Amino acid sequence: METPLKAQHLVIFLLLFPLGPALLLAAVRGAGFRRLLVGAGAAATAAASVALAAVLPSGETLWIAFASPFADQAVIVGEIVVTLFLLAACRRIRRREAWIPVVIAAQGLLLGWAEFGRDLPPVATPLYVDPFSALMAAIIGIVGGLIALYSPGYMADHHRRHPEEKDRRRGFFFLIFLFLSAMFGVVFANHLLWLYFFWEITTLCSFLMIGYTGTEEATRNAFRALGMNALGGLAFALAIVLAGTSSSAPTLEFARVAAPGAALLPAALLAFAGLTKSAQLPFSSWLLGAMVAPTPVSALLHSSTMVKAGVFVVVKLAPALHGTRTGFLLALVGGTTFLAAALLAVTQSHAKRVLAWSTVSNLGLIVACAGVGTPETLWAAAMLILFHAVAKALLFLGVGAIEHRVGSRDIEDMGGLIATRPRLAIAMIVGILGMFLAPFGMLISKWACLKALADHNLLLAVLLAFGSGPTLFFWTKWLGKLISVPSGARASDDVVGDERLALSVLVLLTAGACGLFPLAAAWFVDPWILGLFGAPLALLTRSNLLIMAAMLGMLVILPAISFLQPREPRRVPPYLAGANAGGDAFTGALGATHAVSLRNYYLADFFEENAIVRTATGLALLLTVGMLALA
Amino acid sequence: MKTALLGVVLWLIAAPLVGGLLAGADRILSARLQGRVGPPLLQPFYDALKLWDKRGGVVNRFQNFYMVAFFAFVLASGAIFFAGGDLLLVIFALTLAGVMLALGAWSTHSPYSHVGAEREILQMMAYEPMLLLAAVGMYLAGRSFHVNALASSGIPLVLQLPGVFLGFLLILTIKLRKSPFDLSASHHAHQELVRGITTEYSGRSLALFEIAHWYENVLLLGFVWLFFAFNPALGVAAALAVYFLEVVVDNAYARLTWKVTVRAAWIAAAILGATNLAVVKLLLR
Numbered sequence A: 001m002e003t004p005l006k007a008q009h010l011v012i013f014l015l016l017f018p019l020g021p022a023l024l025l026a027a028v029r030g031a032g033f034r035r036l037l038v039g040a041g042a043a044a045t046a047a048a049s050v051a052l053a054a055v056l057p058s059g060e061t062l063w064i065a066f067a068s069p070f071a072d073q074a075v076i077v078g079e080i081v082v083t084l085f086l087l088a089a090c091r092r093i094r095r096r097e098a099w100i101p102v103v104i105a106a107q108g109l110l111l112g113w114a115e116f117g118r119d120l121p122p123v124a125t126p127l128y129v130d131p132f133s134a135l136m137a138a139i140i141g142i143v144g145g146l147i148a149l150y151s152p153g154y155m156a157d158h159h160r161r162h163p164e165e166k167d168r169r170r171g172f173f174f175l176i177f178l179f180l181s182a183m184f185g186v187v188f189a190n191h192l193l194w195l196y197f198f199w200e201i202t203t204l205c206s207f208l209m210i211g212y213t214g215t216e217e218a219t220r221n222a223f224r225a226l227g228m229n230a231l232g233g234l235a236f237a238l239a240i241v242l243a244g245t246s247s248s249a250p251t252l253e254f255a256r257v258a259a260p261g262a263a264l265l266p267a268a269l270l271a272f273a274g275l276t277k278s279a280q281l282p283f284s285s286w287l288l289g290a291m292v293a294p295t296p297v298s299a300l301l302h303s304s305t306m307v308k309a310g311v312f313v314v315v316k317l318a319p320a321l322h323g324t325r326t327g328f329l330l331a332l333v334g335g336t337t338f339l340a341a342a343l344l345a346v347t348q349s350h351a352k353r354v355l356a357w358s359t360v361s362n363l364g365l366i367v368a369c370a371g372v373g374t375p376e377t378l379w380a381a382a383m384l385i386l387f388h389a390v391a392k393a394l395l396f397l398g399v400g401a402i403e404h405r406v407g408s409r410d411i412e413d414m415g416g417l418i419a420t421r422p423r424l425a426i427a428m429i430v431g432i433l434g435m436f437l438a439p440f441g442m443l444i445s446k447w448a449c450l451k452a453l454a455d456h457n458l459l460l461a462v463l464l465a466f467g468s469g470p471t472l473f474f475w476t477k478w479l480g481k482l483i484s485v486p487s488g489a490r491a492s493d494d495v496v497g498d499e500r501l502a503l504s505v506l507v508l509l510t511a512g513a514c515g516l517f518p519l520a521a522a523w524f525v526d527p528w529i530l531g532l533f534g535a536p537l538a539l540l541t542r543s544n545l546l547i548m549a550a551m552l553g554m555l556v557i558l559p560a561i562s563f564l565q566p567r568e569p570r571r572v573p574p575y576l577a578g579a580n581a582g583g584d585a586f587t588g589a590l591g592a593t594h595a596v597s598l599r600n601y602y603l604a605d606f607f608e609e610n611a612i613v614r615t616a617t618g619l620a621l622l623l624t625v626g627m628l629a630l631a
Numbered sequence B: 001m002k003t004a005l006l007g008v009v010l011w012l013i014a015a016p017l018v019g020g021l022l023a024g025a026d027r028i029l030s031a032r033l034q035g036r037v038g039p040p041l042l043q044p045f046y047d048a049l050k051l052w053d054k055r056g057g058v059v060n061r062f063q064n065f066y067m068v069a070f071f072a073f074v075l076a077s078g079a080i081f082f083a084g085g086d087l088l089l090v091i092f093a094l095t096l097a098g099v100m101l102a103l104g105a106w107s108t109h110s111p112y113s114h115v116g117a118e119r120e121i122l123q124m125m126a127y128e129p130m131l132l133l134a135a136v137g138m139y140l141a142g143r144s145f146h147v148n149a150l151a152s153s154g155i156p157l158v159l160q161l162p163g164v165f166l167g168f169l170l171i172l173t174i175k176l177r178k179s180p181f182d183l184s185a186s187h188h189a190h191q192e193l194v195r196g197i198t199t200e201y202s203g204r205s206l207a208l209f210e211i212a213h214w215y216e217n218v219l220l221l222g223f224v225w226l227f228f229a230f231n232p233a234l235g236v237a238a239a240l241a242v243y244f245l246e247v248v249v250d251n252a253y254a255r256l257t258w259k260v261t262v263r264a265a266w267i268a269a270a271i272l273g274a275t276n277l278a279v280v281k282l283l284l285r
Helices: A002-016 A019-027 A031-055 A070-092 A099-117 A131-161 A169-188 A192-210 A216-243 A264-277 A285-292 A295-302 A307-316 A325-346 A351-372 A375-406 A422-436 A441-456 A458-483 A497-515 A517-533 A542-562 A609-629 B002-033 B043-053 B063-082 B087-107 B111-142 B147-152 B162-175 B203-227 B232-252 B258-284
Strands: A062-064 A127-129 A585-587 A593-595
Touching (some): A002 A062, A002 A127, A002 A169, A019 A031, A019 A169, A070 A099, A070 A216, A099 A216, A127 A131, A131 A169, A131 A295, A131 A307, A131 A517, A169 A192, A169 A295, A169 A307, A192 A264, A192 A285, A216 A264, A216 A285, A264 A325, A285 A351, A295 A351, A307 A351, A307 A375, A325 A351, A325 A458, A325 A609, A351 A458, A375 A422, A375 A441, A375 A497, A375 A517, A422 A458, A422 A497, A441 B111, A458 B258, B002 B043, B002 B063, B043 B203, B063 B087, B087 B111, B111 B147, B111 B258, B147 B203, B162 B203, B162 B232
Antiparallel strands (some): A062 A127
């Protein structure tokens, strides 16, 4: 057959091609040539990922035999190089971080034993692609590509603002493309040793990118990320040792085909690795610390790479965990994280911290869905991954652009953005709407989740109900800040160039994902669920789709109608108890003139950050230990 | 399909009439409780008509859009409900409407509106868990999220969901903007000097807010009715009784702080709501 051959080639192209731009970018110094290379590399990667989605036969899983005998050896050599590199990087650790190299070394030894000490049967098909991994590949290719496209402009500006920092941009762009290649590896790898190799590369890339600026804070946070992900890597190595026996090859398929019970412990260990990578409590602190990196790094880590690798693997394990006590506890880790992170996001005014907690919260919901593991929750999990990737990339890039124009990442400094920089404000508004409001993106998934959880896991349904209140609160008040119009606000410099292109495409993607999500469901998610469970899923009834479409239509038409007013209404100054002193100023005590200054509510004494972090981390730690103990 | 359409048409036409009459009855009852005679029953309609004829003023040209959107989504939310649609979609549309109202207040950059907007979303954060749990409870007891299936099932929801019902009554006080939980805008002039969230609205847009509130009240009483839908007449009586009770509570209490509001609603959801759900799940399945 002609078609599967093409899909195979595209898979291998996506794995290897990004290394080309990566190596070239590591060598190039000129800004113009760099921009060109990044643009071409990103475009080719995105195009290939879209082509893969187009040529993949609907609903099929394609097993890819990789004939080259060198591939396995190359992976082994690669693993050794990564481990040695990380150990060498550990020379800069502090005394209290001394456990990190120990964990990395233990990982290496375990893996060495798994590879050389035992006689594992060869893996016939080390790679595969199914509709879900094709969806992930499209997200990585398009969203990752757009973030890459945005980066040269941002980084040039970053170094203009921070002349004291060493310019390590060549390494930076090398890492971005290496990261993309590794992410494609994670979503296409069937061979567990290959998956582990790509997994470790994502750990390596995030470690180096978080430490990019080279400050003491960045270095410490990079090591925290490395340490937590190394713990996950150790669990991963253990899972490989347990999953591969002399009779069964070490492949990801074990989660689906192994006898129930036999797969549980390795699945639990892999899920643990997924929890560390997707920054679930108790491991969330590394993702919060990762904010010190330049904004494109945050966008990459939060949207299309890294944390998505974690939830991707957890979702893949669902068949082995469904209906077990381990799966139940895993779902509770996710539910606890969802609620606690939403409460924490309420207390933050730093835009990137709000986004970070919201990422952790959404990933918690995905983990909860995977832990429950019914067709409905897995459907919701896949849709959450899609919506979250596009909307969160948009929000991070938007915050980065705001930061370079307003000079602040504080939400309190974004007041009146709709009047001063309307394009940027609309990008942020679209992203925020996509994150929490009906009838847009995430809410569709939450709706599906709540329905499924009411049947299968009441405790999680309650956690979801409680988490949606604070989620609503922190997004709405941010939205309110953006759309408030102080009197006398004047238009100022808006986004331009590649930044504007990346933001515009992401706005269209977010809007498209929200408007056309039934297509994404029909194309990728429904066939995947059908293949996994052998039964079709009819979640979206026609009448509900009509209602959602009508609501979407209203939101498009209403602004048009309200601007068609027959005459401009009379303008009045805001009510200031009759003491207006022109514009947003009022006359206060002793005749002094004060400007109005409005701050949002952060409820810091109501939701005490430290208390929530401590309680939720303790609880999640207990649940995680229980999850492993019961496996 | 026909009954669904009939439900929508009835909702669009009859709900503001019923809501306005309820508001009039509320004002008479409140006046009697305070030892006054009170206005005529139709006073809310006179007020709305008068507002409609007034020349309004705006602080900026965006603010009226949000009020129109608030109005439209309250109507949409009720249309889904009275067409017999999905309860969760009803709640989500109502949430969207509430967000629009708060955004309108934010857009004016006025201190009083700002406080009103913050308090409005505090209220939403407070009642959202209990509202969602009420829908989940109805699903567990009535086997459907659809209003028409729940209403025609003949299952006495209120008997299976007494805790959820009590919790719902508590958040109903927030939603109806009644004391002690009327944080963002009160019906009573003695509760506040400036009416938070609608401070910068006047004329037609303020009339729109009042009419939307009538619609909203009818929709909320529809939720109460659904608990008693096994006997439709009893349901109407229960809805009216609940409204009467809310008016009495409104007059008997002074406003509480937002912290008490959030705590009360969340504790009610956690204890009354979640416990009731667990019991239903254990006993009925």
